[in-house]
Amino acid sequence: MGSVAFDAIETPFGKTDKIIGGAGTYIALAASFFENKQQIVSVVGEDFPQETLQMLKDRGVQLDGLQIKQGEKTFFWSGKYHNDMNSRDTLVTELNVLENFDPILPQSYQGAEFLMLGNLSPQVQKLVIERLETRPKLIAMDTMNFWMDIALEPLKETLKLIDLLIINDEEARQLSGEYSLVKASQVIRAMGPKYLIIKKGEHGALLFHEDKAFFAPALPLEEVFDPTGAGDTFAGGFMGYLSSADDISYDNMKRAIIAGSALASFCVEKFGTQRLQEITQTDIEKRINKFVELTDFSMVETIN
Numbered sequence: 197m198g199s200v201a202f203d204a205i206e207t208p209f210g211k212t213d214k215i216i217g218g219a220g221t222y223i224a225l226a227a228s229f230f231e232n233k234q235q236i237v238s239v240v241g242e243d244f245p246q247e248t249l250q251m252l253k254d255r256g257v258q259l260d261g262l263q264i265k266q267g268e269k270t271f272f273w274s275g276k277y278h279n280d281m282n283s284r285d286t287l288v289t290e291l292n293v294l295e296n297f298d299p300i301l302p303q304s305y306q307g308a309e310f311l312m313l314g315n316l317s318p319q320v321q322k323l324v325i326e327r328l329e330t331r332p333k334l335i336a337m338d339t340m341n342f343w344m345d346i347a348l349e350p351l352k353e354t355l356k357l358i359d360l361l362i363i364n365d366e367e368a369r370q371l372s373g374e375y376s377l378v379k380a381s382q383v384i385r386a387m388g389p390k391y392l393i394i395k396k397g398e399h400g401a402l403l404f405h406e407d408k409a410f411f412a413p414a415l416p417l418e419e420v421f422d423p424t425g426a427g428d429t430f431a432g433g434f435m436g437y438l439s440s441a442d443d444i445s446y447d448n449m450k451r452a453i454i455a456g457s458a459l460a461s462f463c464v465e466k467f468g469t470q471r472l473q474e475i476t477q478t479d480i481e482k483r484i485n486k487f488v489e490l491t492d493f494s495m496v497e498t499i500n
């Protein structure tokens with residue numbers, strides 16, 4: 197579940213007109229590399245291109261829960277990145293069809309075992325959970341500062357219902373009121389989710405569970421062209437990997453983080469979803485191996 201959108205992006209490398217974006221689109225595309233039983237819950241306007249819907253279908257993504265609102269416009273977001281690419285300004289957010297989004301879950305979606313709630317209002321995220329007759333094995337969720345500012349109480353209600361929260365370091369600090377990410381992880385997990393992933397952009401990601409922590413680096417890339425959707429791609433890759441292995445153990449989550457990070461490293465190489473539409477399974481396998489190499493070392497005993 198997540199936005200399916202038009203984006204206009206400006207980076208130090210160039211600028212796009214309206215291109216395909218949206219958290220739901222990135223999540224679905226990324227997950228499609230690992231499993232082929234995905235179902236999108238979202239809404240677009242009549243202006244959304246058929247070819248994109250067909251591209252998603254061709255990748256095995258079911259669209260029965262994607263509402264197409266005649267006479268209405270698709271969600272539009274525009275952002276401009278600063279030179280360091282780590283920060284961006286939102287220039288335009290036109291909610292359009294998302295303004296009164298009432299998520300519909302077709303009967304064919306009942307029984308879903310993995311649920312990824314992309315960044316949308318916590319009230320809508322909660323509705324999706326409630327509308328599933330059987331609780332999925334794993335419910336993961338993304339959110340952002342925007343919802344912490346305007347809907348903190350509903351957000352806390354939704355957090356009680358989920359297993360895993362995937363947010364970035366700045367968001368973790370805001371949600372917990374703690375600067376230390378270790379302390380933040382304790383405060384946030386006391387709010388509901390047993391698992392927490394904190395993304396640190398080009399500095400990788402941390403997974404917290406019980407008294408354990410795991411760190412995965414991001415691949416050092418020569419050039420980051422457009423970071424839009426990297427977080428959603430990470431989440432989609434992570435969930436797709438877990439669901440294909442049908443294994444939600446902590447150890448498998450570590451592998452899923454590497455899978456998600458590998459996909460996110462492709463996402464940033466070109467504008468929008470372009471790179472994700474080009475890459476093959478072989479490209480992904482090679483990149484996962486680069487991650488393994490990056491942290492592979494053996495310790496020589498030098499201390500007596």
Ligand code: AMP
Pocket residue numbers: 199201202203217218219273289315316342423424425426427428429
């Ligand atoms: P990310 O770069 O991972 O934060 O995600 C970027 C995507 O989120 C873009 O493709 C946007 O269309 C989408 N997006 C931006 N703002 C919102 C919002 N308020 N609600 C839903 N989706 C959004």
